[in-house]
Amino acid sequence: MEFANDDEDSVLLGAAARFGADRLRENERAFEKAGSYPTELVAEYEELGFAALRLDEGHGGSDMSRGIAAAVWSALAEADPAAPLGLDRLGPAARDVLEADGGLAEQSGAFEVARDLSIGAKGVSGIVPFVPRAKVDWLALATRDGLFLLREPPAHATERACGLQACSGVTVVLDQTPFEQVGGPEVARRSIDEARIFAGALMLGAARDAHAAATEYALERIAFGKPIAHHQGLAFQLADAATELQAAELLFGAALSREDRPELLANAHAFVGEVALRVAERSVQVLGGHGYLYDHRVEKRMRDIRSIASLWGGATDSETFAAENVLEFPDALEAST
Amino acid sequence: MTDRCTRIDARFDAGFNNVLLMMRQFASEHLRPAGLDAERTGEPLPVEHPLFVAFNKTGMRFGMNPNRKKKKEDDGAPKEPSRSSRMGILAAEELAYWDQGACMSLPGPGLGGPPIGLLGTPDQKKRYLKDPFVDPAKPAWGAYALTEPGAGSDVARIRTTAVKDGDHWVLNGEKMFITNGARAEWVVVFATTDSSAGREAHRAFIVEKGTPGFSVSRVEKKMGLTASETAGLVFEDCRVSAEQMLGGRDQGGKAGFKVAMKTFDMTRPAVASMSVGIGRCAWERAVHVAREAFGPKPKTPREILLSDRLADARRRLDAARLLCWYAAHKMDHSEPNTVEASMAKVYAPRAALFATSVAMDVVGLAAVNDHLIEKCYRDVKIFDIFEGTGEVQRIVLARRLFGYPSS
Numbered sequence: 127m128e129f130a131n132d133d134e135d136s137v138l139l140g141a142a143a144r145f146g147a148d149r150l151r152e153n154e155r156a157f158e159k160a161g162s163y164p165t166e167l168v169a170e171y172e173e174l175g176f177a178a179l180r181l182d183e184g185h186g187g188s189d190m191s192r193g194i195a196a197a198v199w200s201a202l203a204e205a206d207p208a209a210p211l212g213l214d215r216l217g218p219a220a221r222d223v224l225e226a227d228g229g230l231a232e233q234s235g236a237f238e239v240a241r242d243l244s245i246g247a248k249g250v251s252g253i254v255p256f257v258p259r260a261k262v263d264w265l266a267l268a269t270r271d272g273l274f275l276l277r278e279p280p281a282h283a284t285e286r287a288c289g290l291q292a293c294s295g296v297t298v299v300l301d302q303t304p305f306e307q308v309g310g311p312e313v314a315r316r317s318i319d320e321a322r323i324f325a326g327a328l329m330l331g332a333a334r335d336a337h338a339a340a341t342e343y344a345l346e347r348i349a350f351g352k353p354i355a356h357h358q359g360l361a362f363q364l365a366d367a368a369t370e371l372q373a374a375e376l377l378f379g380a381a382l383s384r385e386d387r388p389e390l391l392a393n394a395h396a397f398v399g400e401v402a403l404r405v406a407e408r409s410v411q412v413l414g415g416h417g418y419l420y421d422h423r424v425e426k427r428m429r430d431i432r433s434i435a436s437l438w439g440g441a442t443d444s445e446t447f448a449a450e451n452v453l454e455f456p457d458a459l460e461a462s463t
Numbered sequence: 464m465t466d467r468c469t470r471i472d473a474r475f476d477a478g479f480n481n482v483l484l485m486m487r488q489f490a491s492e493h494l495r496p497a498g499l500d501a502e503r504t505g506e507p508l509p510v511e512h513p514l515f516v517a518f519n520k521t522g523m524r525f526g527m528n529p530n531r532k533k534k535k536e537d538d539g540a541p542k543e544p545s546r547s548s549r550m551g552i553l554a555a556e557e558l559a560y561w562d563q564g565a566c567m568s569l570p571g572p573g574l575g576g577p578p579i580g581l582l583g584t585p586d587q588k589k590r591y592l593k594d595p596f597v598d599p600a601k602p603a604w605g606a607y608a609l610t611e612p613g614a615g616s617d618v619a620r621i622r623t624t625a626v627k628d629g630d631h632w633v634l635n636g637e638k639m640f641i642t643n644g645a646r647a648e649w650v651v652v653f654a655t656t657d658s659s660a661g662r663e664a665h666r667a668f669i670v671e672k673g674t675p676g677f678s679v680s681r682v683e684k685k686m687g688l689t690a691s692e693t694a695g696l697v698f699e700d701c702r703v704s705a706e707q708m709l710g711g712r713d714q715g716g717k718a719g720f721k722v723a724m725k726t727f728d729m730t731r732p733a734v735a736s737m738s739v740g741i742g743r744c745a746w747e748r749a750v751h752v753a754r755e756a757f758g759p760k761p762k763t764p765r766e767i768l769l770s771d772r773l774a775d776a777r778r779r780l781d782a783a784r785l786l787c788w789y790a791a792h793k794m795d796h797s798e799p800n801t802v803e804a805s806m807a808k809v810y811a812p813r814a815a816l817f818a819t820s821v822a823m824d825v826v827g828l829a830a831v832n833d834h835l836i837e838k839c840y841r842d843v844k845i846f847d848i849f850e851g852t853g854e855v856q857r858i859v860l861a862r863r864l865f866g867y868p869s870s
């Protein structure tokens with residue numbers, strides 16, 4: 127068992143926290159209202175190397191480990207959960223897609239797990255209801271059989287989503303849209319893993335921030351003669367939220383170090399989703415009516431987390447995967463494995 | 464508020480693995496059968512049960528070892544972090560996996576070890592932690608008696624009194640729930656010298672078996688942990704010499720209490736780990752049963768539902784284990800870990816109870832025949848109660864994290 131954090135990691139995390147504090151936190155409502163992030167912010171984000179954390183250096187990425195990338199995304203999500211999605215141009219399948227066609231690096235790409243799409247000889251049909259992008263030049267689709275690339279898929283603006291509103295968002299309607307195969311099941315699985323890491327990290331950061339905001343408020347707000355944090359009903363809820371967040375953080379972290387065990391990541395992603403949704407909702411509850419208003423960030427955390435929990439097949443997809451495979455690892459709980 | 468690690472690896476290195484295998488061999492051979500023996504009789508394991516001598520012969524000792532010298536000298540070289548907390552929780556989980564009731568019945572100073580080890584005089588350490596345990600053929604026990612019928616979580620309420628009488632103290636009162644209390648050679652008994660003065664007035668005394676005025680009122684019947692003896696103790700004008708006060712004649716007070724609290728930072732993750740072990744036992748058994756019945760992939764709605772619950776239980780158990788290990792990791796690295804220890808203790812027993820309950824769902828009413836799963840279900844509940852209830856842990860967390868007031 128190892129729990130570690132290198133100095134170099136701390137420097138990078140510090141940079142992410144600073145970018146979050148200086149550039150995102152104060153403006154997140156403005157980004158949401160505009161439905162997009164300013165172009166100069168996108169450029170700055172890329173400049174700092176955050177846009178391609180998991181891409182190899184050959185493709186201009188920063189080649190960060192899964193653990194560090196997740197920590198950076200989490201730190202950014204604390205300031206604005208939508209930002210790492212809205213500021214990222216390539217999405218979770220980038221590595222394998224660029225392997226197939228390096229020219230796509232300059233375009234705006236997206237990723238989806240194709241659960242309800244039909245993929246046949248004539249092309250792909252079906253609807254991808256929400257892609258957190260203003261523009262989709264290419265779409266990578268993962269199925270159980272492989273990873274597929276669709277160039278210039280027909281996309282149009284969506285209705286406003288529950289959360290992640292700063293990411294614009296498009297709907298992609300596919301009708302026998304031609305595709306090319308980028309890789310087999312293993313490659314598809316890898317990009318699904320990448321998506322789970324991205325989504326899990328965002329939910330953790332957002333939930334952590336919601337909890338911090340709720341705790342801070344609960345110490346200031348007075349009811350019945352004392353801070354509401356010091357009424358036991360609320361104190362216990364806050365203590366439970368802190369415990370569950372810590373549990374989620376550790377489970378997710380442990381899964382990140384096991385590239386060879388996708389079911390651990392699916393389990394962790396499902397767990398993070400469950401915890402983040404609960405913590406976010408409870409955090410709104412702590413603020414009472416005030417929590418329901420745009421005046422505080424907890425309501426946005428709750429909406430954003432709800433949307434992130436549905437991205438790329440969602441936490442339910444991970445849960446399904448974990449349930450399907452749970453009997454395959456009868457000794458899975460053995461700590462030494 | 465929560466910590467961030469960019470590298471977490473849940474695998475064991477060779478050192479931990481060796482301990483695991485050693486524990487497993489002993490526990491599978493001796494603990495599990497002994498635990499099932501107790502289930503059959505419905506009684507705690509009798510003192511003459513062969514488990515105890517077999518355990519003594521392994522040379523394993525749990526609890527405080529008074530002979531272990533702490534290295535004090537500092538030669539400037541970077542110190543290797545200790546591994547003892549992590550070894551402790553590793554052993555705790557594995558032994559509990561095989562049988563926690565039998566594990567708690569094993570000979571040794573038990574919960575009485577830490578206070579004597581930390582606060583005892585050299586003479587007390589020799590007399591109570593060493594001498595009674597030298598002969599492996601004669602199993603011996605120690606015990607720790609704090610809880611009373613009227614005072615559990617609210618320790619300040621204990622009503623057992625200690626009144627000075629010349630060179631003696633006279634104890635009067637009743638203790639309840641005392642593990643190994645009826646068979647113990649000695650019991651660390653907490654009493655108050657002034658019941659209006661709260662913890663400041665608490666003193667602990669080491670009372671030997673057979674001391675006039677000290678008797679066992681009953682051995683409890685419990686839902687689980689059947690192999691372990693839980694006793695009620697009575698003190699009626701029980702005279703003990705001033706030398707019997709923990710730490711010697713004038714010892715006790717706040718510093719002592721603080722040290723006693725510090726032991727919780729060590730024991731809570733271990734106790735939490737025990738619940739993980741019990742949860743894992745039920746979980747693995749249930750997965751085995753499900754696999755036999757469903758094949759490797761669930762198909763029908765019921766099979767899928769149960770598989771989902773099993774996966775859910777697994778997530779919680781894995782997370783619980785990590786919380787325990789993280790708390791122990793911090794302790795071994797000499798970092799403050801009160802928060803982490805309480806988080807583990809809040810979370811793990813519930814996760815484990817959930818796992819055992821899901822396991823019951825998998826086997827259904829056949830659980831009457833499957834002793835192990837229903838036994839795990841009964842055994843695990845207490846972990847949310849003793850060693851500080853879940854609610855008490857939440858109070859500790861709330862205090863530490865956002866200044867919840869003490870009273």
Ligand SMILES: Cc1cc2nc3c(=O)[nH]c(=O)nc-3n(C[C@H](O)[C@H](O)[C@H](O)COP(=O)(O)OP(=O)(O)OC[C@H]3O[C@@H](n4cnc5c(N)ncnc54)[C@H](O)[C@@H]3O)c2cc1C
Nearest residue numbers: 607608609610614615616617640641642848849850852854
């Ligand atoms: C099998 C077994 C072995 C044991 N072994 C030992 C032993 O060896 N030595 C020993 O001294 N004791 C032992 N105990 C006792 C155990 O530590 C106590 O049962 C435990 O501390 C709880 O105390 P209580 O039972 O009096 O419950 P109470 O303290 O009366 O608690 C009742 C309920 O009230 C809740 N509660 C209490 N205070 C608060 C509060 N301020 N806010 C919110 N909720 C609160 C509790 O969480 C609990 O849910 C053992 C118990 C058992 C069952």
